[in-house]
Amino acid sequence: MFSKACEYGIRAAVYIAMQSLDGRRVSVNEIAEEIDSPMAFTAKILQQLTKNNIIDSVKGPTGGFEIEREAMDTVKLSKIVKAIDGDKIYVGCGLGLKECNADKPCPLHDKFVDVRSNLRTMLQSTSLYELATGLEVGLTYLKR
């Protein structure tokens, strides 16, 4: 569904959000450990998220990553997915035609559009905040 990079990106963002709720700023090192992801690769993904204004980064000692309380509501999963995987998942044809086009649809078009918009709606309506709180309460997990 999502690329590895995107999976790591979402997990990292959720972890950062959770820690920011506690007023803690976290390092790549800690993030990679807590979400069980390759550290250097995760660092690259965090750079992308930073450039896209999804998370904030601070250099130097005591530096790390954080996200403002307000942004946790504003940032929906769709923004993260778009920043990392692009919008192919939102607009692409399920059978790989150049573009999805209702005027010259592929055989799966009608049915695929349904599934795809279901996914899109889910991603657009899910905020980092709600994902982070479930984590904080101990109901959900970022690694196993």
Added chain:
Amino acid sequence: MFSKACEYGIRAAVYIAMQSLDGRRVSVNEIAEEIDSPMAFTAKILQQLTKNNIIDSVKGPTGGFEIEREAMDTVKLSKIVKAIDGDKIYVGCGLGLKECNADKPCPLHDKFVDVRSNLRTMLQSTSLYELATGLEVGLTYLKR
């Protein structure tokens, strides 16, 4: 969503089904042209579909690929997707945890399960036959 191999596989299967409805057996060459896919790669995928008893192949002159009328109803998209991409899309965790597990769910679990089962239902209920007929009537396209 699906791998390139899977996209080609579905397009090929739909094309073969459509031609089989007309009693025609088709070659890899023709298939690759008609669905606009790399021929040698498509041949590999057709081998997989054949091994999984999704389509039938006949060697030698006048040989090629075909699919029985009955199988067009029996074979759902889910079978093709499973044969090529495996079942990760049906059972995997959306955030990439080792397995999806409701007892120790990732933060996205509840929402993701919804989307995933929506997709699964769609694939399990869509037969090759219905996709092929839309094509035959000229309502849908396999290339553009």
Added chain:
DNA sequence: TTTAATTCGGATAAATTTATCCTTTATTAA
């Protein structure tokens, strides 16, 4: 002002997916 901690950025490597090429096998038709 120096040192250490941290992100940033570029280069490179490993793994996987996508794609090609060529030989073998089966089968039809001349």
Added chain:
DNA sequence: TTAATAAAGGATAAATTTATCCGAATTAAA
């Protein structure tokens, strides 16, 4: 029986994704 045609199978190459490494830039604290 031979020649031609088409799928099967194996080896390899190209492209993309995933992952690692290292030096540069930034900054807090000693």
